[in-house]
Amino acid sequence: MKLLSALFVSMLMMASVVQANAQNYPCSKSMGGVSHCKDGKFVCKNGKISQSKKVCI
Template identity: 45%
Template sequence: MSIRLIGLLVLLLTLPVQGNAANTPCSGSKGGIARCDGPLFLCNDGSISGSKRDCSAERLGAGSTALRATGNLNGECPCGSGTLCTGPRGGQYCMTPSGTKSYRRK
């Protein structure tokens, strides 16, 4: 019976630690946050984070420059330039250094 009690105590002590764990923008294979692109988090792999948080509000010295959306469809909107392209169905994206589109979360 004391083994069950000890097991229960260990379980209860580890729950708050797991509850405090949270995902951060650009976590995992994205390599962390490189810098802000207006309200978006620009990741070290060149893509933009899908986070709904506002980078310029959270990071000191990040600036609050507004992103411009263009109707440009030929991919002249590199991530980090402050400009997002608008696709044919209204999605906004930037082009990563590897040539893929990184879409802004709606």
């Protein structure tokens, strides 16, 4: 029972980290994700420039 509880808690912790990463990603899933970096801005796979304030290298 303790093992099951520990597994459940660890899965909850990992789920919150994955969700936080998804919210902070420069190009959304609908834009196809990040293709490359150009002039410090993220270019999405659909060709649009991300509106993210993050600077890429």
